[in-house]
Amino acid sequence: MMSAPAGSRRATHSTATVLLLLPGLFVLAGMFIVPVAQLIIDSFSDSAGAWIHYRRIAVVPVYLLVLARTLLVSAVTAALCLLLGFPVAYRLAHASPTGKSIILLCIFLSFWTNLLVRAFSWMVLLNPNGIFNQALGLIGLGDSVKLVYNTTGVLIGQTQILLPYMILPLAAVMSRVDPTLMNAARSLGASPTRAFLAVYIPLVKSGAMAGLVLVFTLSLGSFVIPALLGGPRDMFLAQLIEFNINNTLNLSFASALSTVLLAATLILYWIGNRWFQLGQVWGGR
Protein backbone atom coordinates (compact mmCIF):
# COMPACT_ATOMS: atom_id res chain seq x y z
CA MET A 1 0.00 0.00 0.00
CA MET A 2 1.26 3.45 -0.84
CA SER A 3 1.49 5.93 1.95
CA ALA A 4 0.43 9.49 1.24
CA PRO A 5 3.15 12.18 1.41
CA ALA A 6 3.36 13.83 4.82
CA GLY A 7 2.17 17.21 3.59
CA SER A 8 -1.08 16.04 2.07
CA ARG A 9 -1.76 13.78 5.05
CA ARG A 10 -1.48 16.80 7.33
CA ALA A 11 -3.90 18.70 5.07
CA THR A 12 -6.38 15.78 5.21
CA HIS A 13 -6.00 15.84 8.97
CA SER A 14 -6.92 19.48 9.38
CA THR A 15 -9.85 19.14 6.95
CA ALA A 16 -11.11 16.22 9.02
CA THR A 17 -10.75 18.29 12.20
CA VAL A 18 -12.85 21.09 10.75
CA LEU A 19 -15.50 18.66 9.47
CA LEU A 20 -15.71 16.91 12.82
CA LEU A 21 -16.09 20.18 14.69
CA LEU A 22 -18.69 21.59 12.31
CA PRO A 23 -21.89 19.87 13.62
CA GLY A 24 -21.10 20.79 17.21
CA LEU A 25 -20.27 24.32 16.17
CA PHE A 26 -23.65 24.68 14.42
CA VAL A 27 -25.55 23.38 17.44
CA LEU A 28 -23.60 25.66 19.76
CA ALA A 29 -24.13 28.72 17.53
CA GLY A 30 -27.76 28.04 16.69
CA MET A 31 -28.97 26.88 20.08
CA PHE A 32 -26.74 28.77 22.47
CA ILE A 33 -24.83 31.76 21.16
CA VAL A 34 -27.69 33.23 19.10
CA PRO A 35 -30.34 32.89 21.86
CA VAL A 36 -27.99 34.31 24.50
CA ALA A 37 -27.16 37.26 22.24
CA GLN A 38 -30.88 37.77 21.66
CA LEU A 39 -31.46 37.67 25.42
CA ILE A 40 -28.82 40.33 26.06
CA ILE A 41 -30.25 42.53 23.29
CA ASP A 42 -33.78 42.11 24.71
CA SER A 43 -32.61 43.22 28.14
CA PHE A 44 -31.57 46.58 26.64
CA SER A 45 -34.54 47.11 24.33
CA ASP A 46 -37.23 48.85 26.29
CA SER A 47 -39.10 51.94 25.09
CA ALA A 48 -38.30 53.65 28.41
CA GLY A 49 -34.55 53.48 27.76
CA ALA A 50 -31.81 50.91 27.29
CA TRP A 51 -30.62 50.81 30.93
CA ILE A 52 -34.03 51.03 32.60
CA HIS A 53 -34.05 47.39 33.78
CA TYR A 54 -30.52 47.52 35.10
CA ARG A 55 -31.28 50.75 36.90
CA ARG A 56 -34.27 49.02 38.50
CA ILE A 57 -32.09 46.07 39.60
CA ALA A 58 -29.60 48.50 41.13
CA VAL A 59 -32.18 50.67 42.88
CA VAL A 60 -34.91 48.33 44.17
CA PRO A 61 -33.38 46.59 47.24
CA VAL A 62 -35.02 43.18 46.78
CA TYR A 63 -33.14 42.39 43.57
CA LEU A 64 -29.72 43.05 44.98
CA LEU A 65 -30.75 41.23 48.15
CA VAL A 66 -31.67 38.14 46.12
CA LEU A 67 -28.44 38.46 44.14
CA ALA A 68 -26.42 38.77 47.36
CA ARG A 69 -28.25 35.79 48.90
CA THR A 70 -27.64 33.71 45.77
CA LEU A 71 -23.93 34.58 45.87
CA LEU A 72 -23.63 33.93 49.61
CA VAL A 73 -25.49 30.58 49.63
CA SER A 74 -23.52 29.49 46.57
CA ALA A 75 -20.23 30.44 48.23
CA VAL A 76 -21.12 28.49 51.37
CA THR A 77 -22.23 25.55 49.22
CA ALA A 78 -18.87 25.59 47.42
CA ALA A 79 -17.02 25.70 50.74
CA LEU A 80 -19.07 22.81 52.13
CA CYS A 81 -18.43 20.80 48.95
CA LEU A 82 -14.68 21.37 49.36
CA LEU A 83 -14.81 20.33 53.01
CA LEU A 84 -16.81 17.15 52.33
CA GLY A 85 -15.36 16.43 48.90
CA PHE A 86 -11.66 16.68 49.76
CA PRO A 87 -11.42 13.41 51.75
CA VAL A 88 -13.51 11.56 49.16
CA ALA A 89 -11.37 12.90 46.31
CA TYR A 90 -8.22 11.91 48.22
CA ARG A 91 -9.50 8.35 48.69
CA LEU A 92 -10.61 8.19 45.07
CA ALA A 93 -7.31 9.47 43.71
CA HIS A 94 -5.14 7.11 45.76
CA ALA A 95 -7.38 4.01 45.82
CA SER A 96 -6.73 0.66 44.18
CA PRO A 97 -8.53 0.14 40.84
CA THR A 98 -11.32 -1.76 42.65
CA GLY A 99 -11.67 0.89 45.32
CA LYS A 100 -11.74 3.51 42.60
CA SER A 101 -14.65 1.81 40.80
CA ILE A 102 -16.64 1.47 44.05
CA ILE A 103 -16.20 5.14 44.96
CA LEU A 104 -16.98 6.25 41.41
CA LEU A 105 -20.09 4.06 41.36
CA CYS A 106 -21.33 5.66 44.59
CA ILE A 107 -20.76 9.12 43.14
CA PHE A 108 -22.43 8.36 39.83
CA LEU A 109 -25.40 6.51 41.37
CA SER A 110 -26.51 9.73 43.00
CA PHE A 111 -25.39 11.71 39.95
CA TRP A 112 -27.64 9.64 37.66
CA THR A 113 -30.69 9.97 39.90
CA ASN A 114 -33.09 12.62 38.70
CA LEU A 115 -32.68 16.00 40.37
CA LEU A 116 -36.38 16.23 41.32
CA VAL A 117 -36.32 12.76 42.81
CA ARG A 118 -33.37 13.75 44.97
CA ALA A 119 -35.01 17.03 45.98
CA PHE A 120 -38.23 15.25 47.02
CA SER A 121 -36.20 12.61 48.86
CA TRP A 122 -34.55 15.34 50.85
CA MET A 123 -37.96 16.81 51.64
CA VAL A 124 -39.03 13.45 53.04
CA LEU A 125 -35.84 13.00 55.04
CA LEU A 126 -35.54 16.54 56.36
CA ASN A 127 -39.17 17.41 57.17
CA PRO A 128 -40.08 17.90 60.85
CA ASN A 129 -41.43 14.33 61.05
CA GLY A 130 -38.53 12.92 59.04
CA ILE A 131 -35.82 10.58 60.17
CA PHE A 132 -33.28 13.29 61.06
CA ASN A 133 -35.64 15.22 63.29
CA GLN A 134 -36.78 11.99 64.93
CA ALA A 135 -33.17 11.10 65.63
CA LEU A 136 -32.57 14.58 67.01
CA GLY A 137 -35.73 14.15 69.12
CA LEU A 138 -34.11 11.18 70.85
CA ILE A 139 -31.43 13.49 72.22
CA GLY A 140 -33.99 16.15 73.05
CA LEU A 141 -33.38 18.48 70.10
CA GLY A 142 -36.28 17.37 67.89
CA ASP A 143 -38.31 20.57 67.86
CA SER A 144 -35.60 23.17 68.04
CA VAL A 145 -33.80 22.26 64.79
CA LYS A 146 -35.50 23.01 61.48
CA LEU A 147 -33.75 21.29 58.60
CA VAL A 148 -35.90 22.17 55.60
CA TYR A 149 -37.82 25.10 54.07
CA ASN A 150 -35.00 27.35 55.19
CA THR A 151 -31.37 28.12 54.27
CA THR A 152 -30.19 24.92 55.98
CA GLY A 153 -32.36 22.88 53.62
CA VAL A 154 -31.01 24.73 50.59
CA LEU A 155 -27.41 24.19 51.71
CA ILE A 156 -27.94 20.48 52.38
CA GLY A 157 -29.60 19.95 49.02
CA GLN A 158 -27.15 22.09 47.03
CA THR A 159 -24.12 20.48 48.62
CA GLN A 160 -25.32 16.96 47.94
CA ILE A 161 -26.28 17.72 44.33
CA LEU A 162 -23.06 19.56 43.51
CA LEU A 163 -20.54 17.43 45.43
CA PRO A 164 -19.46 15.38 42.35
CA TYR A 165 -18.41 18.58 40.60
CA MET A 166 -15.96 19.15 43.43
CA ILE A 167 -14.77 15.56 43.82
CA LEU A 168 -14.03 14.76 40.19
CA PRO A 169 -11.71 17.67 39.23
CA LEU A 170 -10.05 17.51 42.63
CA ALA A 171 -9.41 13.77 42.31
CA ALA A 172 -8.07 14.29 38.78
CA VAL A 173 -5.45 16.72 40.09
CA MET A 174 -4.68 14.59 43.14
CA SER A 175 -4.04 11.48 41.08
CA ARG A 176 -1.32 13.37 39.20
CA VAL A 177 0.63 14.10 42.38
CA ASP A 178 3.75 11.93 42.39
CA PRO A 179 3.61 9.89 45.64
CA THR A 180 7.42 9.98 46.01
CA LEU A 181 7.11 13.73 46.61
CA MET A 182 5.58 12.96 50.00
CA ASN A 183 8.41 10.52 50.75
CA ALA A 184 10.91 13.16 49.70
CA ALA A 185 9.32 15.65 52.09
CA ARG A 186 9.47 13.09 54.90
CA SER A 187 13.14 12.32 54.19
CA LEU A 188 13.86 16.05 54.37
CA GLY A 189 12.47 16.29 57.89
CA ALA A 190 8.75 16.96 57.42
CA SER A 191 6.27 15.12 59.63
CA PRO A 192 3.33 13.56 57.73
CA THR A 193 1.17 16.57 58.64
CA ARG A 194 3.74 19.12 57.54
CA ALA A 195 4.47 17.20 54.35
CA PHE A 196 0.74 17.28 53.62
CA LEU A 197 0.46 21.00 54.29
CA ALA A 198 3.70 22.10 52.65
CA VAL A 199 3.67 19.82 49.59
CA TYR A 200 0.36 18.09 48.99
CA ILE A 201 -2.00 21.03 49.54
CA PRO A 202 -0.09 23.45 47.26
CA LEU A 203 -0.02 20.79 44.54
CA VAL A 204 -3.78 20.15 44.60
CA LYS A 205 -4.78 23.77 45.12
CA SER A 206 -5.62 24.21 41.44
CA GLY A 207 -8.01 21.24 41.61
CA ALA A 208 -9.72 22.69 44.67
CA MET A 209 -10.07 26.04 42.91
CA ALA A 210 -11.50 24.33 39.83
CA GLY A 211 -14.02 22.54 42.03
CA LEU A 212 -14.91 25.72 43.90
CA VAL A 213 -15.47 27.72 40.72
CA LEU A 214 -17.46 24.91 39.14
CA VAL A 215 -19.70 24.34 42.16
CA PHE A 216 -20.12 28.06 42.75
CA THR A 217 -21.10 28.90 39.17
CA LEU A 218 -23.43 25.89 38.90
CA SER A 219 -25.02 26.87 42.20
CA LEU A 220 -25.59 30.46 41.03
CA GLY A 221 -28.03 29.23 38.41
CA SER A 222 -29.87 26.76 40.69
CA PHE A 223 -33.63 26.74 40.68
CA VAL A 224 -35.09 23.41 41.79
CA ILE A 225 -33.34 22.99 45.16
CA PRO A 226 -33.95 26.51 46.53
CA ALA A 227 -37.54 26.34 45.24
CA LEU A 228 -38.29 22.99 46.90
CA LEU A 229 -36.05 22.95 49.98
CA GLY A 230 -35.86 26.67 50.74
CA GLY A 231 -38.26 28.96 52.54
CA PRO A 232 -39.82 32.12 51.15
CA ARG A 233 -36.73 34.11 52.13
CA ASP A 234 -34.34 31.76 50.34
CA MET A 235 -35.18 32.84 46.83
CA PHE A 236 -32.37 32.43 44.26
CA LEU A 237 -31.95 34.72 41.25
CA ALA A 238 -33.21 31.96 38.96
CA GLN A 239 -36.52 31.90 40.86
CA LEU A 240 -36.81 35.64 40.42
CA ILE A 241 -36.25 35.24 36.68
CA GLU A 242 -38.91 32.53 36.51
CA PHE A 243 -41.32 34.73 38.47
CA ASN A 244 -40.82 37.56 35.98
CA ILE A 245 -41.46 35.25 33.04
CA ASN A 246 -44.47 33.31 34.34
CA ASN A 247 -46.17 35.74 36.71
CA THR A 248 -45.45 39.31 35.70
CA LEU A 249 -44.70 38.44 32.06
CA ASN A 250 -41.91 41.05 32.08
CA LEU A 251 -39.63 39.27 29.64
CA SER A 252 -37.10 42.01 29.06
CA PHE A 253 -36.66 42.50 32.82
CA ALA A 254 -36.15 38.73 33.16
CA SER A 255 -33.55 39.04 30.39
CA ALA A 256 -31.75 41.75 32.34
CA LEU A 257 -31.69 39.55 35.47
CA SER A 258 -30.38 36.65 33.37
CA THR A 259 -27.66 38.87 31.92
CA VAL A 260 -26.59 39.86 35.44
CA LEU A 261 -26.38 36.17 36.39
CA LEU A 262 -24.44 35.36 33.23
CA ALA A 263 -22.04 38.26 33.84
CA ALA A 264 -21.46 37.17 37.45
CA THR A 265 -20.70 33.64 36.29
CA LEU A 266 -18.31 34.78 33.54
CA ILE A 267 -16.45 37.17 35.85
CA LEU A 268 -15.93 34.39 38.38
CA TYR A 269 -14.75 32.00 35.73
CA TRP A 270 -12.36 34.63 34.41
CA ILE A 271 -10.92 35.19 37.88
CA GLY A 272 -10.53 31.46 38.43
CA ASN A 273 -8.91 30.98 35.08
CA ARG A 274 -6.54 33.90 35.47
CA TRP A 275 -5.23 33.03 38.90
CA PHE A 276 -5.49 29.29 39.00
CA GLN A 277 -5.11 28.15 35.37
CA LEU A 278 -8.37 26.22 35.44
CA GLY A 279 -7.92 25.48 31.76
CA GLN A 280 -5.10 23.09 32.66
CA VAL A 281 -7.36 21.22 35.06
CA TRP A 282 -10.18 20.90 32.55
CA GLY A 283 -7.80 20.02 29.75
CA GLY A 284 -6.26 17.18 31.75
CA ARG A 285 -2.64 18.30 31.39
Added chain:
Amino acid sequence: MPRGAAIEIQGLTKRYGDVMAIDAVSLTVAEGEFVTLLGLSGSGKSTTLMAVAGFVDPDGGSIAISGSDVTALPPEKRNLGVVFQNYALFPHLNVFDNIAFPLRMRRHAESEIETQVRRVLDLVSLRDLSARRITELSGGQQQRVALARALVFSPPVLLMDEPLGALDRQLREQLQIEIRRIHRQLGVTVLYVTHDQEEALSMSDRIAIMADGRIQQLGTPHEVYMQPSNRFVAGFFGESNFLDVAVERAGDNPVLRPKGLRDITLHAALRRPLSGDRFLAMVRPEAIEIGDSRDPAFENNLPGTVEQQDFLGATQRLTVKTGAGPVAVRMSRLANAAALPAGAPVWLKWRAGETAVFDAQD
Protein backbone atom coordinates in the same frame (compact mmCIF):
# COMPACT_ATOMS: atom_id res chain seq x y z
CA MET B 1 33.21 19.71 58.20
CA PRO B 2 30.46 17.10 58.74
CA ARG B 3 31.77 13.58 59.05
CA GLY B 4 29.93 10.52 57.87
CA ALA B 5 28.20 8.09 60.17
CA ALA B 6 28.44 4.31 60.12
CA ILE B 7 25.45 2.27 58.93
CA GLU B 8 24.90 -1.19 60.36
CA ILE B 9 22.27 -3.36 58.74
CA GLN B 10 21.65 -6.69 60.45
CA GLY B 11 19.52 -9.59 59.25
CA LEU B 12 17.19 -7.24 57.42
CA THR B 13 14.19 -9.08 55.95
CA LYS B 14 11.17 -7.88 53.99
CA ARG B 15 8.48 -10.10 52.53
CA TYR B 16 5.80 -9.02 50.02
CA GLY B 17 3.24 -11.81 49.98
CA ASP B 18 5.20 -14.94 49.08
CA VAL B 19 8.16 -13.04 47.70
CA MET B 20 11.18 -12.37 49.86
CA ALA B 21 12.17 -8.88 48.70
CA ILE B 22 15.18 -8.92 51.01
CA ASP B 23 16.30 -12.01 52.83
CA ALA B 24 18.48 -11.52 55.91
CA VAL B 25 20.68 -8.80 54.48
CA SER B 26 23.57 -7.75 56.70
CA LEU B 27 25.94 -4.97 55.72
CA THR B 28 28.15 -2.56 57.58
CA VAL B 29 29.14 0.70 55.95
CA ALA B 30 32.01 2.50 57.63
CA GLU B 31 32.06 6.23 58.37
CA GLY B 32 32.64 8.16 55.17
CA GLU B 33 32.61 5.05 53.02
CA PHE B 34 30.95 4.85 49.58
CA VAL B 35 29.14 1.54 49.26
CA THR B 36 27.05 0.56 46.25
CA LEU B 37 24.22 -1.93 46.17
CA LEU B 38 24.43 -3.37 42.69
CA GLY B 39 21.85 -5.66 41.13
CA LEU B 40 19.13 -6.13 38.57
CA SER B 41 15.59 -4.90 39.17
CA GLY B 42 13.91 -7.07 41.76
CA SER B 43 17.20 -7.97 43.42
CA GLY B 44 16.23 -6.18 46.62
CA LYS B 45 18.71 -3.33 46.34
CA SER B 46 16.13 -0.54 46.33
CA THR B 47 14.08 -2.21 49.07
CA THR B 48 17.20 -2.32 51.25
CA LEU B 49 17.92 1.35 50.60
CA MET B 50 14.31 2.38 51.27
CA ALA B 51 14.36 0.40 54.51
CA VAL B 52 17.40 2.40 55.61
CA ALA B 53 15.60 5.60 54.58
CA GLY B 54 12.58 4.51 56.62
CA PHE B 55 10.04 4.03 53.83
CA VAL B 56 10.01 0.23 53.97
CA ASP B 57 9.02 -1.30 57.27
CA PRO B 58 11.16 -4.45 57.60
CA ASP B 59 9.67 -7.75 58.84
CA GLY B 60 12.88 -8.56 60.66
CA GLY B 61 16.37 -7.29 61.37
CA SER B 62 17.66 -3.94 62.45
CA ILE B 63 19.26 -0.80 61.09
CA ALA B 64 21.61 1.36 63.15
CA ILE B 65 23.12 4.72 62.25
CA SER B 66 26.13 5.85 64.29
CA GLY B 67 25.48 2.97 66.64
CA SER B 68 21.91 3.91 67.53
CA ASP B 69 19.01 1.77 66.36
CA VAL B 70 16.72 3.63 63.93
CA THR B 71 14.59 0.66 62.80
CA ALA B 72 11.46 2.04 64.46
CA LEU B 73 12.10 5.72 63.68
CA PRO B 74 9.96 7.47 61.03
CA PRO B 75 11.90 8.81 58.02
CA GLU B 76 11.77 12.44 59.16
CA LYS B 77 13.54 11.56 62.41
CA ARG B 78 16.44 9.70 60.77
CA ASN B 79 18.21 12.79 59.44
CA LEU B 80 19.41 11.10 56.25
CA GLY B 81 19.81 12.71 52.84
CA VAL B 82 17.89 10.81 50.17
CA VAL B 83 18.17 11.30 46.40
CA PHE B 84 15.28 9.59 44.64
CA GLN B 85 15.35 7.95 41.25
CA ASN B 86 13.03 10.54 39.68
CA TYR B 87 14.57 13.33 41.86
CA ALA B 88 11.16 14.01 43.52
CA LEU B 89 11.67 17.78 43.35
CA PHE B 90 8.70 19.86 44.45
CA PRO B 91 7.17 21.30 41.27
CA HIS B 92 5.46 24.18 43.09
CA LEU B 93 8.75 25.51 44.49
CA ASN B 94 11.70 27.06 42.68
CA VAL B 95 15.28 25.82 42.98
CA PHE B 96 16.05 27.90 46.07
CA ASP B 97 12.89 26.90 47.92
CA ASN B 98 13.36 23.25 47.06
CA ILE B 99 16.82 23.29 48.57
CA ALA B 100 15.67 25.41 51.51
CA PHE B 101 12.85 22.95 52.30
CA PRO B 102 14.71 20.73 54.79
CA LEU B 103 16.07 23.80 56.59
CA ARG B 104 12.60 25.34 56.81
CA MET B 105 11.28 22.06 58.24
CA ARG B 106 14.01 22.37 60.86
CA ARG B 107 12.96 25.99 61.49
CA HIS B 108 16.34 27.55 60.75
CA ALA B 109 16.59 31.33 60.56
CA GLU B 110 16.16 32.77 57.04
CA SER B 111 19.68 34.25 57.05
CA GLU B 112 21.13 30.85 57.93
CA ILE B 113 18.99 29.23 55.21
CA GLU B 114 20.30 31.75 52.66
CA THR B 115 23.91 30.93 53.59
CA GLN B 116 23.44 27.17 53.54
CA VAL B 117 21.53 27.12 50.25
CA ARG B 118 24.25 29.29 48.61
CA ARG B 119 26.87 26.88 49.97
CA VAL B 120 25.30 23.77 48.40
CA LEU B 121 24.41 25.60 45.18
CA ASP B 122 28.12 26.32 44.84
CA LEU B 123 28.91 22.72 45.72
CA VAL B 124 26.81 21.43 42.80
CA SER B 125 27.77 24.34 40.48
CA LEU B 126 24.27 25.78 40.14
CA ARG B 127 24.95 29.21 41.61
CA ASP B 128 22.94 31.18 39.05
CA LEU B 129 19.82 29.06 38.89
CA SER B 130 18.36 29.58 42.34
CA ALA B 131 15.27 31.46 41.09
CA ARG B 132 14.48 28.98 38.31
CA ARG B 133 11.35 26.89 38.24
CA ILE B 134 11.94 23.14 38.44
CA THR B 135 10.21 22.60 35.09
CA GLU B 136 12.73 24.91 33.43
CA LEU B 137 15.69 22.71 34.37
CA SER B 138 17.38 20.00 32.32
CA GLY B 139 17.59 16.47 33.72
CA GLY B 140 21.18 16.97 34.82
CA GLN B 141 20.33 20.23 36.58
CA GLN B 142 17.39 18.59 38.35
CA GLN B 143 19.75 15.87 39.52
CA ARG B 144 22.08 18.51 41.00
CA VAL B 145 19.19 20.26 42.74
CA ALA B 146 18.07 16.94 44.25
CA LEU B 147 21.64 16.34 45.44
CA ALA B 148 21.92 19.85 46.88
CA ARG B 149 18.59 19.46 48.67
CA ALA B 150 19.68 16.16 50.21
CA LEU B 151 22.98 17.66 51.41
CA VAL B 152 21.97 21.13 52.60
CA PHE B 153 21.18 20.02 56.13
CA SER B 154 24.57 18.27 56.41
CA PRO B 155 23.24 14.74 56.98
CA PRO B 156 25.89 12.21 58.04
CA VAL B 157 24.55 9.70 55.49
CA LEU B 158 23.48 10.15 51.87
CA LEU B 159 21.23 7.51 50.28
CA MET B 160 20.99 7.52 46.49
CA ASP B 161 18.52 5.39 44.54
CA GLU B 162 19.63 5.09 40.89
CA PRO B 163 20.24 8.83 40.83
CA LEU B 164 21.69 8.84 37.31
CA GLY B 165 19.36 6.30 35.72
CA ALA B 166 17.37 8.81 33.70
CA LEU B 167 20.35 10.65 32.20
CA ASP B 168 22.24 10.03 28.98
CA ARG B 169 25.62 8.38 29.09
CA GLN B 170 27.83 11.45 28.79
CA LEU B 171 25.98 13.37 31.49
CA ARG B 172 25.99 10.28 33.68
CA GLU B 173 29.79 10.00 33.52
CA GLN B 174 30.19 13.69 34.28
CA LEU B 175 27.91 13.47 37.30
CA GLN B 176 29.64 10.31 38.53
CA ILE B 177 32.85 12.29 38.77
CA GLU B 178 31.04 15.12 40.50
CA ILE B 179 29.32 12.90 43.05
CA ARG B 180 32.68 11.34 43.93
CA ARG B 181 34.22 14.79 44.34
CA ILE B 182 31.40 15.85 46.64
CA HIS B 183 31.72 12.62 48.60
CA ARG B 184 35.44 13.24 49.14
CA GLN B 185 34.89 16.88 49.94
CA LEU B 186 32.18 16.34 52.54
CA GLY B 187 33.25 13.00 53.98
CA VAL B 188 29.62 11.91 54.07
CA THR B 189 28.78 8.19 54.14
CA VAL B 190 27.11 7.16 50.87
CA LEU B 191 24.89 4.16 50.25
CA TYR B 192 24.26 4.09 46.52
CA VAL B 193 21.95 1.91 44.43
CA THR B 194 22.51 1.21 40.74
CA HIS B 195 22.11 -1.51 38.13
CA ASP B 196 25.03 -0.14 36.11
CA GLN B 197 28.17 -2.16 36.84
CA GLU B 198 30.57 0.41 35.42
CA GLU B 199 29.03 3.07 37.61
CA ALA B 200 29.43 0.82 40.63
CA LEU B 201 33.05 -0.04 39.77
CA SER B 202 34.15 3.53 39.15
CA MET B 203 32.45 5.17 42.14
CA SER B 204 32.48 2.76 45.05
CA ASP B 205 34.83 1.96 47.88
CA ARG B 206 32.98 -1.34 48.16
CA ILE B 207 30.23 -3.01 46.16
CA ALA B 208 27.51 -5.35 47.42
CA ILE B 209 26.16 -7.38 44.52
CA MET B 210 22.58 -8.36 45.20
CA ALA B 211 20.34 -11.02 43.67
CA ASP B 212 17.17 -12.70 44.96
CA GLY B 213 17.12 -10.45 48.02
CA ARG B 214 20.56 -11.53 49.19
CA ILE B 215 24.03 -10.05 49.02
CA GLN B 216 25.98 -12.34 46.70
CA GLN B 217 29.34 -10.75 47.35
CA LEU B 218 30.65 -7.74 49.18
CA GLY B 219 34.06 -6.41 48.26
CA THR B 220 36.15 -3.70 46.69
CA PRO B 221 35.65 -3.11 42.96
CA HIS B 222 38.90 -5.03 42.28
CA GLU B 223 37.81 -7.98 44.41
CA VAL B 224 34.36 -8.37 42.92
CA TYR B 225 35.74 -7.97 39.41
CA MET B 226 38.77 -10.22 39.65
CA GLN B 227 37.76 -12.63 42.42
CA PRO B 228 34.01 -13.07 42.02
CA SER B 229 32.63 -15.53 44.53
CA ASN B 230 30.17 -17.13 42.11
CA ARG B 231 29.16 -17.34 38.51
CA PHE B 232 26.39 -14.73 38.91
CA VAL B 233 28.79 -12.09 40.19
CA ALA B 234 31.35 -12.96 37.52
CA GLY B 235 28.70 -12.66 34.82
CA PHE B 236 27.55 -9.35 36.15
CA PHE B 237 30.75 -7.53 35.25
CA GLY B 238 31.06 -8.07 31.54
CA GLU B 239 32.63 -10.95 29.69
CA SER B 240 34.34 -13.85 31.42
CA ASN B 241 35.74 -17.27 30.51
CA PHE B 242 34.60 -20.22 32.58
CA LEU B 243 36.56 -23.46 32.59
CA ASP B 244 35.35 -26.68 34.20
CA VAL B 245 38.11 -27.73 36.60
CA ALA B 246 38.92 -30.30 39.26
CA VAL B 247 40.79 -29.12 42.35
CA GLU B 248 44.01 -31.06 42.53
CA ARG B 249 45.43 -29.32 45.59
CA ALA B 250 43.33 -27.05 47.78
CA GLY B 251 44.65 -24.26 50.01
CA ASP B 252 45.71 -20.68 49.48
CA ASN B 253 47.23 -21.34 46.07
CA PRO B 254 45.15 -24.19 44.71
CA VAL B 255 46.19 -26.23 41.73
CA LEU B 256 43.42 -26.88 39.23
CA ARG B 257 43.16 -29.34 36.37
CA PRO B 258 40.88 -28.41 33.48
CA LYS B 259 38.46 -31.18 32.47
CA GLY B 260 39.69 -32.98 29.37
CA LEU B 261 43.33 -31.92 29.65
CA ARG B 262 45.88 -34.34 31.10
CA ASP B 263 49.13 -32.38 31.12
CA ILE B 264 47.92 -28.87 32.01
CA THR B 265 47.47 -27.45 35.51
CA LEU B 266 46.10 -23.99 36.35
CA HIS B 267 46.94 -21.86 39.37
CA ALA B 268 44.76 -19.46 41.26
CA ALA B 269 45.22 -17.12 44.21
CA LEU B 270 42.35 -17.74 46.55
CA ARG B 271 41.20 -15.81 49.59
CA ARG B 272 38.50 -18.18 50.81
CA PRO B 273 38.07 -21.92 51.34
CA LEU B 274 36.60 -24.06 48.60
CA SER B 275 33.76 -26.50 49.14
CA GLY B 276 31.74 -28.65 46.77
CA ASP B 277 32.70 -31.15 44.11
CA ARG B 278 32.39 -29.32 40.78
CA PHE B 279 34.37 -26.15 40.26
CA LEU B 280 34.68 -23.41 37.72
CA ALA B 281 37.80 -21.38 37.07
CA MET B 282 37.22 -17.94 35.68
CA VAL B 283 39.56 -15.59 33.86
CA ARG B 284 38.67 -12.24 32.28
CA PRO B 285 39.34 -11.94 28.51
CA GLU B 286 41.58 -8.87 28.93
CA ALA B 287 43.76 -10.63 31.54
CA ILE B 288 45.01 -13.14 28.97
CA GLU B 289 48.10 -12.55 26.90
CA ILE B 290 49.03 -14.38 23.73
CA GLY B 291 52.37 -16.01 23.01
CA ASP B 292 53.79 -18.61 20.66
CA SER B 293 55.18 -20.95 23.30
CA ARG B 294 54.84 -21.91 26.97
CA ASP B 295 56.05 -18.98 29.08
CA PRO B 296 57.44 -19.78 32.56
CA ALA B 297 56.94 -16.15 33.64
CA PHE B 298 53.19 -16.88 33.84
CA GLU B 299 51.66 -19.42 36.25
CA ASN B 300 48.97 -20.36 33.73
CA ASN B 301 49.67 -21.53 30.18
CA LEU B 302 47.05 -23.04 27.91
CA PRO B 303 47.56 -24.04 24.24
CA GLY B 304 44.92 -23.52 21.57
CA THR B 305 44.19 -22.45 18.00
CA VAL B 306 42.70 -19.17 16.84
CA GLU B 307 39.10 -19.59 15.76
CA GLN B 308 37.81 -16.09 15.08
CA GLN B 309 38.70 -12.40 15.27
CA ASP B 310 36.24 -9.59 16.01
CA PHE B 311 37.06 -5.88 15.74
CA LEU B 312 35.24 -3.98 18.53
CA GLY B 313 36.66 -0.48 18.20
CA ALA B 314 38.87 0.18 21.21
CA THR B 315 39.62 -3.53 21.53
CA GLN B 316 39.59 -6.66 19.43
CA ARG B 317 38.41 -10.05 20.53
CA LEU B 318 40.06 -13.29 19.67
CA THR B 319 38.21 -16.56 20.15
CA VAL B 320 40.67 -19.38 20.81
CA LYS B 321 39.75 -23.06 20.74
CA THR B 322 41.40 -24.99 23.58
CA GLY B 323 41.09 -28.47 25.02
CA ALA B 324 39.05 -26.93 27.86
CA GLY B 325 36.62 -25.17 25.53
CA PRO B 326 36.59 -21.84 23.67
CA VAL B 327 38.36 -18.95 25.43
CA ALA B 328 37.79 -15.27 24.59
CA VAL B 329 40.78 -12.95 24.65
CA ARG B 330 40.61 -9.16 24.56
CA MET B 331 43.52 -7.35 22.99
CA SER B 332 44.22 -3.71 22.44
CA ARG B 333 43.30 -2.32 19.06
CA LEU B 334 47.05 -1.77 18.62
CA ALA B 335 47.95 -5.45 19.03
CA ASN B 336 49.04 -7.13 15.83
CA ALA B 337 46.03 -9.31 15.14
CA ALA B 338 47.01 -9.84 11.55
CA ALA B 339 49.72 -12.22 12.79
CA LEU B 340 47.00 -14.41 14.34
CA PRO B 341 44.81 -15.69 11.51
CA ALA B 342 42.20 -18.35 12.07
CA GLY B 343 43.87 -21.71 12.60
CA ALA B 344 47.12 -20.27 13.97
CA PRO B 345 48.44 -22.17 17.05
CA VAL B 346 48.88 -19.98 20.13
CA TRP B 347 49.63 -20.19 23.84
CA LEU B 348 47.33 -18.32 26.23
CA LYS B 349 49.01 -17.12 29.42
CA TRP B 350 47.83 -15.31 32.55
CA ARG B 351 48.74 -14.72 36.18
CA ALA B 352 47.49 -16.83 39.08
CA GLY B 353 45.95 -13.69 40.60
CA GLU B 354 43.73 -13.33 37.53
CA THR B 355 42.15 -16.73 38.06
CA ALA B 356 39.10 -17.03 40.25
CA VAL B 357 37.71 -20.37 41.28
CA PHE B 358 34.34 -21.14 42.78
CA ASP B 359 31.80 -23.87 43.28
CA ALA B 360 29.90 -24.45 40.03
CA GLN B 361 26.66 -24.93 41.99
CA ASP B 362 26.66 -21.43 43.53
